[in-house]
């Protein structure tokens with residue numbers, strides 16, 4: 001048997017430290033960062049999914065900077081990984097690096113956010129319907145306030161990200177036929193608790209100490225949780241003086257809801273990696289091409305949906 005054959009055989013029989021036969025696939029994951037509880041849960045679940053499937057995950061945290069994500073993707077290409085997962089912090093600026101991955105014949109799967117690039121530059125995108133989430137939030141608020149005048153403040157997600165763009169669009173779609181509902185202030189809180197609190201403080205100051213605000217629409221729960229703190233510090237009751245509706249379904253929002261301090265959230269699963277790895281395994285196995293968009297579900301929860309129980313069911317799931 002030649003040396004080459006021996007080495008080939010040895011490689012095929014390579015086993016992991018735990019003795020399991022290593023599947024061999026290596027996947028590079030360019031994650032945005034850890035800006036929210038939902039993002040942290042997505043990272044936890046992606047690591048778990050890879051471990052369960054015997055996939056070696058090369059993880060990169062971009063600290064919410066696109067240039068770090070682009071550098072990580074180039075590093076994965078240089079390593080010759082078998083696939084790349086990308087949660088794109090913003091929607092634009094990906095064409096050249098995705099073209100490099102395509103030329104290296106490395107499939108790219110987008111997680112939880114979209115890019116403006118042509119869809120031949122990625123294998124598939126796994127995500128929720130972000131416009132629909134905004135519509136569900138707006139429809140809930142319209143139903144809650146009826147014909148009452150309602151001045152709304154909006155905490156937007158990261159500027160230029162697809163969830164910030166689409167959730168704004170969806171909410172505006174839902175309230176456009178309700179002239180009593182108007183967005184009076186709208187600013188990014190970058191999907192974080194700290195900035196959500198800070199921006200909400202400025203909204204409260206600008207709106208008669210918050211007395212002129214009827215509702216807060218936050219593009220994610222973490223900004224809502226920060227804003228709830230600001231509303232309480234201003235001497236007002238979140239959930240009643242100012243209604244609070246947001247998106248994600250993280251445990252701390254359910255805890256606030258159980259305390260009457262938040263009113264509604266639209267949950268999206270942080271398990272985007274499961275469908276992503278399913279698509280990759282089929283692609284690696286026999287070249288099966290998945291649909292360009294694999295949609296995960298979004299579900300409305302309100303105070304009528306046992307928020308304390310929902311909190312118990314979610315805490316410790318990696319958020």
Ligand code: GZL
Nearest residue numbers: 036038039112113163191220
């Ligand atoms: C949505 C995802 C968003 C979450 C935020 O698909 O991109 O990013 O709603 C996170 O919590 O920052």
